[in-house]
Amino acid sequence: MNYFENNYLENDRITNDEYKSRLTAFQIPAIIEHFQTLENKQFLDLGCGDIVLGEFQEILGRPIKYFVQDINKNPVDVGINRLKGKGIDTSNIFPLISPYFDLTKIKNQTLDCAFSNSLFSHLTLNSILICLNNLYPKMKRTAKYMSSMIIIPENHNEITYEWKVKYGAISHSARDPYHYKFNLFKKYVESTTSFEVVQNHAYGHPFQRLVEFKAF
Ligand SMILES: C[S@@+](CC[C@H](N)C(=O)[O-])C[C@H]1O[C@@H](n2cnc3c(N)ncnc32)[C@H](O)[C@@H]1O
Secondary structure (H helix, E strand, O other), rough: OOOOOOOOOOOOOOOOHHHHHHHHHHHHHHHHHHHHOOOOOOOEEEOOOOOOOOHHHHHHHOOOOEEEOOOOHHHHHHHHHHHOOOOOOOEEEEEEEOOOOOOOOOOOOOOEEEOOOOOOOOOOOOHHHHHHHHHHHHHHEEEEEEEEEEEEOOOOOOOOEEOOOOOOOEOOOOOOEEEEEEHHHHHHHHHHEEEEEEEEEEEOOOOOEEEEEEEE
C-alpha cells in the first residue's frame, strides 16, 4: 500500500528502554490524572506503536479489553512479544491494524476511554476526522479520548513553527509533523463529528498538549 502522510508504515517505530522510560514518564501520569484507573475498563490506544504502556498495567490498572491500534503491524507484534517475554499475560490485548482507523471489531458504545500519544502530530486534519468519526460510535456516552498533538499559538500565521526545545523541532501546517491552532481545530471537529473538544491540557511532552475529546 502507498501511504504518504507520514513514514511510519515504512519505518517501524520500535522504542529502546531509554526512550520507553522517557515516554512513559509523561504518559502514565496523564492517564492516571484523566482516567484515574484502567482497571476492568475497555481501553483503546490509537497509534500505539510498540505498546510502551503495556508493562505498566499494575500501575495503570489492567483493562478488561486493551485494544491496541496502529497502521504498522510489526511494532505491535514486537510489543506483544516483549510483554510475553516479561511474563505479562497478554490475553486482554486485541491488536487492530489498519491505515484508516478501522474499528469495526470494537462493539458500539463499549469503550470507557481512549488515548493517543503523538498520533495526531503525524496526521492531516482529514485523517484526524476519519479517526474521530470511526471512534465516536465505539465510545460509551460521556467517555473521553485524550490525544496529544502539536498546538501552536492562535496568532501565529506562518506555515512552519520552530520550537525552542532542547534539540530543536519544527512543525508544519501541511507536512509531518503537523501542527494545529486549538480554536480552529475545535471548530472543525465540533462541526463535523459528535465529539466536544473540551480543552487542551498541559502534558509532559516538550511541545505537545493533551487534547480532551468528550463523546456525548
Ligand atoms: C510517534 S509514534 C507514537 C507511538 C506510541 N503512541 C508511543 O507513544 O510510543 C506514532 C505512531 O502512530 C502510528 N501511526 C501513524 N499513522 C497512523 C495511521 N494513519 N493510523 C494508525 N496509526 C498510525 C505510527 O505507526 C506510530 O506507531
